[in-house]
């Protein structure tokens with residue numbers, strides 16, 4: 001398969017890692033300091049691995065749920081590699097199940113991030129830092 005644009009996942013220009021449209025967009029975002037890396041080809045390979053795990057998972061096996069979680073964790077990694085935030089990649093703790101290790105860990109991390117995000121820097125602190 002032809003390499004994909006690292007910006008949008010559409011086919012890239014021959015010999016380039018980006019399509020022309022994304023190259024302009026990335027240049028602009030780099031100027032603004034908001035560019036987030038996208039690894040579309042690695043994400044695609046990891047999604048294929050997740051599909052393989054799903055297709056080989058045996059419904060009657062005792063570790064069926066674990067296999068499905070493993071595949072979903074790979075999809076989370078692929079989403080992060082595609083430029084999504086951890087929160088957008090993993091979704092809500094309840095998606096994994098409250099009381100499960102991953103659901104509980106997400107819950108704790110989101111709460112911590114919310115607390116940190118809720119802390120506002122006082123103007124006096126800005127002056128001290130600056």
Ligand SMILES: [Zn+2]
Nearest residue numbers: 005008019022
């Ligand atoms: Zn593109």
